[in-house]
Amino acid sequence: MPEHEGEDEEEPIGAVLFEQSQGLTDLDPDALRTALHAAVEVVVAHLAGVADRPVLPAIEPGSLVGLFPATPPEAAEALETILADYRALIEPNATQWQHPGFMAYFPTSSSAAGIVGELLMTSLSQNPMLWRTSPIGTELEQVVVGWLRQAVGLPDSYDGFLNDTASTSSLIALGGAREQAGLDASELGLAGRAALGAPRIYASEEAHSSIEKAAMTLGIGRRNVVRVATDGALRMRPDALAAAIDSDLEAGFRPVAVVATLGTTSSTAIDPIGPIADIAARHGLWLHVDAAYAGVVAMLPERRADFAGWERADSIVINPHKWLFTPIDASLLLTRRMERLRDAFSLVPEYLRTLDRSSPVRDVNEYTPQLGRRFRALKLWVLLRWFGLEGLRRRIRHHIEQAQAFASWVDADPSFERLAPAPFSTVCLRYAPPGPPRESGRARDERLDSLNQDLLEAVNRTGEVFLSHTRLDGRFAIRVALGQIRTEDRHVARAWEILRREAAALS
C-alpha cells in the first residue's frame, strides 16, 4: 500500500507552473503529486464546510458570466491561482448537491467512495467501447452489472451495461422495442414507408419526461407517447392501458412498448407491474420498467414485494447516481433482450458479429447510441466493496425511515396535508390552513397553490434546505426528497421546523 511514500520528495506547488508553461508533455510524478494533493485539500475543505453554505445560492441568472474573462487565457496560470479562483468563483455559485439540506428533485451523492472511484477512473481514462480498447473496462462492467442485478434480486436472464443517465437507458430500451416490433427502423428509417402505422408507446400520466424525450429522439414522436390515466394513488390504471391499446389498434397505430414506473418522479408512485405485464404480454409489447430512483430499494428483502413482477420486464433502468451514493453519471440498464438492442444500435454487419453469451468478446458500443464510453464500472466496483451491500441497505433503510417520520409529522399537523402516499424516501405535501367559510374546492386549491409557491420560495431562501415542487392532480405540491448521504436526522427535523416556521410567517 502506498502511504504517502513519496511525501518528502513532493515538489513545491510553484514547480507545477514551470512545467506546464515550458514543457511539451505533462507533469512529472512529483509535480503531479503536488497538484493532486493540493486539489484534495480543496475538496476536503469544501465538503467539510458545505453544510454552512446556502444550498441554493442567492444569485441572479446571468450574473456569473461576467465574473470570468471574456477571452481565453493566453499564458499558463499558476495552480494556486486556479484553485483560489475555484474557491472564490465556483464553489459559492454552485447549487450544493452535496449539502445535507439538499432535498430537491432526487439527490445525487458524491460519497467518498464515489470520489475515489472517479479519481482512479479518470487517471486511467479508459474508453471501453471495444473489448480491445479496455478489457478490464468491458469485463468489470459485466461483473458489476451482475452484482447489482443480484443485489436487487433479478434473475440471471438479465444482462446489461452502464450508461450516463436514465434518459439514455430508456432511449436504448425503446430503440430495442422499435426493432422488436419488427419496424427495422435502424436500417430503413421510419419515413416514406407507406403501410407503416405510427409506433405507439404507453406510459402513465406520471411517467418521467425522459420517455417523451426518447420518443422525440427516436423519430417516434412525442405525440405517439400515449399518457395513460392514473388512479387515486397516482398509479397507472391497467384498464385504461388496455383500452388505449385497443383503441390504437382499431385506429391503425402500431403499439410497440409499455413503460411502467416503479417510483415516479413526482410522487414515487408504484405502477401495478403485474397487471401491466399481463397486458404487455397479451399484445406482445416490450415492457420497460423505469425504476431509476426506487430500484435500489429492491436491495431490501422486506421491500421486495413492491417489485414483484418486474422480472417479467424486457428492460429495467436503475440509477446508481440517484440513491446509491454514486457521483453523476451512472445509470444501469438491465435487459433480457441484448440482441434487440444490438439490432437497434450495432453498425457491425452480421457476419462480423460474435454471439452474445457464448463468445467472451463484447464490444459495448454495439448496444449504445454513443461510441466512446467512460469506465463507470470502476467507481461502482469501488463503491460496492467500500460499503458492502449491508452498508448500502442500512443507509437506504435509514432514508426511508427518515421520510416515514417526516410523513407522520405532516399527517399529525392539521395545517398541513399530504398529497400522495410516501412509499420510499420522498414526501409530497402542502400547507393547508383554513380558508374563508363556504370556500369551494377549486377556490381552496387556487388559494393553496399560491400560498405553497410562496412557502417554497421562502423555505429555499433560507439556504438551509432546498426543496422542489410538482403538481399532483393539478395541485401544487412541495416535495421533500431524502437520500443525500450527508443528511442526518437533525437535518430532516430542521427541514420540518423551517417549513412550519415559514408557513406561520406567511399567514
Place this chain on the structure above:
Amino acid sequence: MPEHEGEDEEEPIGAVLFEQSQGLTDLDPDALRTALHAAVEVVVAHLAGVADRPVLPAIEPGSLVGLFPATPPEAAEALETILADYRALIEPNATQWQHPGFMAYFPTSSSAAGIVGELLMTSLSQNPMLWRTSPIGTELEQVVVGWLRQAVGLPDSYDGFLNDTASTSSLIALGGAREQAGLDASELGLAGRAALGAPRIYASEEAHSSIEKAAMTLGIGRRNVVRVATDGALRMRPDALAAAIDSDLEAGFRPVAVVATLGTTSSTAIDPIGPIADIAARHGLWLHVDAAYAGVVAMLPERRADFAGWERADSIVINPHKWLFTPIDASLLLTRRMERLRDAFSLVPEYLRTLDRSSPVRDVNEYTPQLGRRFRALKLWVLLRWFGLEGLRRRIRHHIEQAQAFASWVDADPSFERLAPAPFSTVCLRYAPPGPPRESGRARDERLDSLNQDLLEAVNRTGEVFLSHTRLDGRFAIRVALGQIRTEDRHVARAWEILRREAAALS
C-alpha cells in the same frame, strides 16, 4: 491556498473502514482526506510507471471476469484491500490509454490538469440540467464554450454546449437538421405520414460511423445516409455530392443535411468545405462539420487556412477529449442554430420558453437527448487556464511535427509506403517489400494486406506501442496516431524502430 494544512490531523487509513461499516452518512473530513490522499498516491504511482507496462495487455477475452467474485460483497471492505486489488487486478488489465506508446485510434490524454478538473467536478457533483440546479455549471459552460470558440477562430454567431461524445454531438446536430427541414419529427414522428419522403443525409465514404449511428437512432435509418465518393486524397467529391442530391430529389427523397469531415478518422483527410458549403446552401441543407479530432488545429494561426469555410456550417463538433488533453468525456458542439436544437429536444411548451439570447436563463437539457448532465465545463476551465492557449498550441504543434517526421521516415524507406496524406498528427502506411516478378496490382495488395496484418500484430505484441489499422481504397493500412500528451520524440522514434525491426523479422 490549502497546503496540506490538515496533514498532521490525518486519520490512519483503518478509520475509513470503521466509519463506512458503522455509519449512516459518509466519512468525516479527516477520514475523507486519508482516503483521497491514499488514492492520489495510487494514481501517481500508476502514471509514473505506465510507460513500463504493455500498452495492450496480453490477455485472452473472457479471462478477467473470473478474477472477481461472482456475488456482490456483503460486508464493507477496507480501503487498503480495495486499492491493493485495484493495483493487482485493474491496472495491469487496462489498455493503457495514458502510455506514451498509445498511438492507436485517436489518443485520449488524462493530463494532470484534466485529473484535477475531474476531481473538483466530482466532489461538487453538479447536474447543470437547469440553470437553477447549477448556476455556475450553466454559466461557466457558456464562458468556456466562448473561450474554445474564440480559440479556434469562429465568430460569435456560434453558441453551443458540451456533450459526452462526438456521437451525441452529431446526433443532436442532425436532430436539429431534421427539424430545420420542417419534418416536425420530434412532435409527430416520422412514421405513418403518407406524403413524407425519406429524409437523407450526405457524408463521404470516409465519414465516421457516428453519422450512420445517429441516423439509426433518429429514425432516419442507416440506409438514408448517402455515402459520397472521395477523391484520390480521400476527400469528399463535391461533384459526387451534387449529383447524389439531384438524383435523390428526382426520386422523391428529402435531403436534410450534409456532413463534411475536417480530419477523417481513417486518414485525417480534409473535405473541401467551401464547395460543399456552396452545395448545401443551394439546396437549403443543414451543414454539419465533424472536426472531432482535428478541430483543435484551428487554434494554430498558421493552420487556419485548412478550416476556411467552416464558419458557414450550421454546426461543428470538436472533441477536447481527443487532442486537447482532457480525460474522457468532453465533446463541444458549436452551432448557429440553437433554436432548432431546442425544437428537436425541448419538452417545454412554447409559452414557457425564454428567448435564447436575450434571457440570461438557459436550461441546457432543452437542447439534449439527456436530462442529467455532468459539469464538464469545470475541467475545461481548469485546463485552459493551466496550459494557456500558448501551452496547448505548443503541444499540438509538437505532435504535428512528430507526425511529419514520422511521415518523412516512411517516405525515405523504400520498404514502406505511405497510403494517405498526413496533414495532422496521424500517418497511414504499409510495409511493402518487393514481391515476385510480374505480380499484379491486386495480388500485390492481397500479399501486403496479409503481411501488414501480421506486422501490426507483431508490433502490438511488443507492448511498447499500440497502433491500430484501417482500410484505405480497400488496402489494409497501419495508422500511427500521435497526440497523447506523454509521447516524447524518443517514443515516436522507438515506434518507427519497432515497425522496421518487426517488418524485417517477418521477411
